[in-house]
Amino acid sequence: MRIDPIGSTAVEGLDAKPVVDIQISIASFAQFQACRERIEAAGFLFREGNPDLTKRYFRELPGARRTHIHVREAGSFAEQAALLFRDYLRSNPDACRRYAAGKHRLMALFKEDRPAYVEGKGADNLGAAAGSKQLVADAGLATWAM
Numbered sequence: 001m002r003i004d005p006i007g008s009t010a011v012e013g014l015d016a017k018p019v020v021d022i023q024i025s026i027a028s029f030a031q032f033q034a035c036r037e038r039i040e041a042a043g044f045l046f047r048e049g050n051p052d053l054t055k056r057y058f059r060e061l062p063g064a065r066r067t068h069i070h071v072r073e074a075g076s077f078a079e080q081a082a083l084l085f086r087d088y089l090r091s092n093p094d095a096c097r098r099y100a101a102g103k104h105r106l107m108a109l110f111k112e113d114r115p116a117y118v119e120g121k122g123a124d125n126l127g128a129a130a131g132s133k134q135l136v137a138d139a140g141l142a143t144w145a146m
Contacts, residue, residue, distance in 0.1 A: 032071065
């Protein structure tokens with residue numbers, strides 16, 4: 001098991017909502033039930049209806065600090081993409097500034113439409129990731145098509 005901070009709060013200097021994103025990597029989803037029990041015992045709610053099948057998703061209890069826990073299979077594309085994107089922004093201040101500017105633009109455009117904001121942010125993630133080909137190659141994922 002591996003636990004990593006991901007998302008905007010994991011990148012120093014990047015504007016972020018007060019939401020902590022944590023990624024827990026497990027060898028296989030076959031281990032998920034034991035992992036689920038531990039996360040729920042720590043005070044988080046499993047979100048069974050999450051449409052993203054690349055992860056198992058938990059949220060904070062009502063009234064607690066906003067926290068998103070993403071459980072993914074170690075070595076999967078989704079797990080690696082979250083780490084590579086975070087590391088790219090950490091190591092590339094210009095890309096980090098462009099990503100922050102994009103987030104602000106989307107917040108202004110979609111203040112009352114969270115799904116549209118999230119969709120737009122995903123496109124910005126892909127745009128920033130396209131600039132991280134060297135980081136992907138350095139990580140040994142040269143076959144990752146961008």
